[in-house]
Amino acid sequence: MPRENYQARLDELGADVVAMGETVCDRLDDAIEAAVSGDEELARSVIETDHEVNETYLALEDECTELLALQQPVAGDLRLVTASFKIITDLERVADLATNVAAYGGPEGGVHDAVDVRALGDGAREMVADAVAAYAARDPDACRQIAASDDAFDDRCREASEAVVRELLEADRARNAARDGPEPTDGEALEASLDEVSQALLAVRDLERIADHAVNVAARTLYMIENDDELIY
Amino acid sequence: MSNTTSDDSLITTEVQADSNDDRAAPAAGTAVAARDLDVFYGDEQAIDDVTMEIPEKRVTALIGPSGCGKSTFLRCINRMNDMIEICRVEGDVEFGGKNVYDGDVDPVALRRKIGMVFQKPNPFPKSIRDNVAYGLKIQGFDGDVDARVEESLKGAALWDEVKDQLDSSGLELSGGQQQRLCIARAIAPDPEVILMDEPTSALDPVAASKIEDLIDDLAEEYTVIIVTHNMQQAARISDRTAVFLTGGELVEYDDTAKIFEDPEEQRVEDYITGKFG
Numbered sequence: 001m002p003r004e005n006y007q008a009r010l011d012e013l014g015a016d017v018v019a020m021g022e023t024v025c026d027r028l029d030d031a032i033e034a035a036v037s038g039d040e041e042l043a044r045s046v047i048e049t050d051h052e053v054n055e056t057y058l059a060l061e062d063e064c065t066e067l068l069a070l071q072q073p074v075a076g077d078l079r080l081v082t083a084s085f086k087i088i089t090d091l092e093r094v095a096d097l098a099t100n101v102a103a104y105g106g107p108e109g110g111v112h113d114a115v116d117v118r119a120l121g122d123g124a125r126e127m128v129a130d131a132v133a134a135y136a137a138r139d140p141d142a143c144r145q146i147a148a149s150d151d152a153f154d155d156r157c158r159e160a161s162e163a164v165v166r167e168l169l170e171a172d173r174a175r176n177a178a179r180d181g182p183e184p185t186d187g188e189a190l191e192a193s194l195d196e197v198s199q200a201l202l203a204v205r206d207l208e209r210i211a212d213h214a215v216n217v218a219a220r221t222l223y224m225i226e227n228d229d230e231l232i233y
Numbered sequence: 234m235s236n237t238t239s240d241d242s243l244i245t246t247e248v249q250a251d252s253n254d255d256r257a258a259p260a261a262g263t264a265v266a267a268r269d270l271d272v273f274y275g276d277e278q279a280i281d282d283v284t285m286e287i288p289e290k291r292v293t294a295l296i297g298p299s300g301c302g303k304s305t306f307l308r309c310i311n312r313m314n315d316m317i318e319i320c321r322v323e324g325d326v327e328f329g330g331k332n333v334y335d336g337d338v339d340p341v342a343l344r345r346k347i348g349m350v351f352q353k354p355n356p357f358p359k360s361i362r363d364n365v366a367y368g369l370k371i372q373g374f375d376g377d378v379d380a381r382v383e384e385s386l387k388g389a390a391l392w393d394e395v396k397d398q399l400d401s402s403g404l405e406l407s408g409g410q411q412q413r414l415c416i417a418r419a420i421a422p423d424p425e426v427i428l429m430d431e432p433t434s435a436l437d438p439v440a441a442s443k444i445e446d447l448i449d450d451l452a453e454e455y456t457v458i459i460v461t462h463n464m465q466q467a468a469r470i471s472d473r474t475a476v477f478l479t480g481g482e483l484v485e486y487d488d489t490a491k492i493f494e495d496p497e498e499q500r501v502e503d504y505i506t507g508k509f510g
Contacts, residue, residue, distance in 0.1 A: 003507040072465050074493045077506045227495035 006071050010080055013063055014136075017084050017091075020056050021132030021217075024091045024098070025125060027053065028210070031102035032121035035203065038105040046102035053095040060088045076224075083224035087135065090213040090220075094128055097206045097213075104203045112200035114163040117207075123153055124207045127214035135221040143222035147231045150215045157208040164200045168193060264289035264426055264456035265310055265347075270324035272305050272314065272481065279305040280481040282324075287473070289425075292448055292457045294471035294489065296464055298504065302481030303460045307428050310458065311347035312340045328426070345372055348419035352431040354411030356403030356418075361386075361395050364403040364414055368422040381421055388454070389417035390447050409440025416447065420455065427451060429459040433466065445470050464505055468493045476501045 027046055034043035064085040067073060073081050101121065104111050111117045127146055134142035171193060219231035265287040272280035279302045287293045295303040305314065312333055314320040325332040333343055345368070356364050365382045374381065382399070386392040391413040395406070403414050412432060419427055429448070433441035448470050451457055461467050467474055468489060475486040478500060485492065485501045496502045503509045 006507065074464070074468065074505050075496055075502045078494065 031098035034102040043102035057092040083220040124210040131217035143218040146218040266327040268325040291472040294467035297477035301477040347426040348424040362399040385417040385421040
C-alpha cells in the first residue's frame with residue numbers, strides 16, 4: 001500500500017486517542033471514588049497527575065496539526081484527523097472536570113448525601129467510556145445511543161440538584177422551627193450548609209458536563225465514520 | 234469580448250447543425266457534454282463509456298492516476314486527438330448543441346471556441362504582442378488588435394508586468410509569465426471553454442499559485458476544464474471534480490467538496506487518500 005508511513009501515523013493517532021480516553025476514564029474512576037470516600041490522597045493523585053493528560057493532549061494536537069500540514073489528508077483520513085483533533089479537547093476537559101470532582105470529597109469526606117455521586121459519576125463515566133469505545137470500533141449506532149441517553153442523564157442531574165436544594169430549604173425550616181423565640185439565626189451553621197450545598201450543586205454540574213463531553217465525542221465520531229454531522233448541531 | 238469575424242454561434246464553417254438530431258440536449262448551463270464516449274488508441278481502450286456534463290463558467294478538474302485517460306478525455310473536447318493517427322473516437326462530445334465529431338464540424342473553428350493551455354509553456358518565438366495576436370490574425374480578426382492584446386493580457390493577469398515590453402520576445406519571460414502569456418493567447422480569440430492540461434506542473438509554487446488565482450478569475454468568463462496530478466490543486470480551485478481510474482473509467486463525478494470530503498466510491502477514497510494509484 002502506498003504512503004505506508006502516513007497510514008501508520010493515522011492508525012497510531014487513532015490508537016493514541018483511544019488510550020487517552022481510557023486514561024481519562026481511569027482518572028474519572030479515581031475522582032468518583034475520592035469524592036465518595038473523601039480519600040484525600042486519591043484526590044491529590046487525580047489532581048497532581050492531570051498534567052500527564054494535558055501533555056498527551058498537546059502531543060496529539062501537534063500530531064494532528066503536522067498530519068494536516070504535511071500530509072494533506074482528505075476524505076475519511078481528513079475526518080479522522082479533524083474529529084480526533086476535537087475529541088482530544090473533549091477528553092482533556094473531562095480530565096479537568098475529574099480533578100474538580102475529586103476535590104469535592106474534602107477532608108471530611110463525601111458530597112452532600114442528597115447527591116448519589118457514585119451513581120451519577122458512574123453514569124457519566126460510562127458515557128465517556130462508551131464514546132471512546134464507539135470511536136475505537138467505528139460504531140455509528142453506539143454514537144447515536146450515547147447522544148440519545150443524554151436527556152435522561154440531564155434529568156437525573158436536575159433531580160439531584162433539586163433534591164439538594166430541597167434539603168437545604170427543609171433544614172433551614174427545621175432550624176427556624178427549633179428556635180425558641182427571637183434568637184439570631186445560626187450564621188455558622190447556615191454558612192456551612194450553604195457551602196455543602198453549593199459544592200454538591202457544582203459536583204452535579206461537573207458530572208453533567210462530563211456527560212456532555214461524552215456526547216461531543218460521540219458526535220465527532222459519527223462525523224468521522226459517516227460524514228454525518230447530525231449530532232454536532 | 235466581441236468583434237470576431239467568425240460566426241460566434243456556430244462551430245462549423247459551412248454546415249448547420251442537423252435539426253433532426255434526436256440526441257438529448259445538454260442541460261441548461263452545460264458547456265460540454267460527453268455521451269457514451271469511447272476512445273481507442275489502436276486496440277487499446279483509453280476512455281470507457283464516459284458520460285458527463287461539464288457546467289459552464291465553472292472550473293472542472295479531471296484527476297486520476299497516470300494512464301487513466303483524463304488527458305485523452307480533455308483532448309477529445311477540442312479534437313486534439315485528431316492529430317493522432319491511431320486514435321478512434323466513438324460516442325458524442327456535445328458543445329454548442331452539436332456533436333463536435335460530426336462530419337461537418339471544422340476542428341480549427343472548434344479550437345477557436347475551445348482553447349487549450351499545455352503543461353509546458355510554449356510561447357512562439359515572437360514578441361509578446363504577436364504571441365497574443367497570433368490567433369486573432371489566423372481567424373481574420375478585423376477589430377482593434379492592440380486593444381484585444383491588452384484586454385487578453387489583463388485577463389491573464391500579465392499586463393502590468395509586460396505592458397512596457399510588448400515588443401520583447403515571449404521567450405524572455407519567466408516560466409510563470411510564459412504560461413500566463415499562453416493563457417492570454419488562448420483567451421484572445423474569445424473562446425467559451427479553456428482546456429488546461431497540467432498547466433502548473435512545470436512551474437514553481439509562487440508561479441503556480443498565480444495561475445491558480447488566475448483560473449479562479451477566468452471562470453467568471455469562461456468554462457475551465459483542467460487536468461491535474463495535484464489533488465490539492467484540484468481541491469483548491471475546482472467546483473466539480475471527475476475521477477478517472479485505470480482503463481479510462483469515469484468512476485465518480487461530483488462537487489469537489491463532496492469528492493474530497495466524502496466520496497461515494499471506495500476506489501475514489503482509496504485513490505485520493507493515496508492507498509492506491
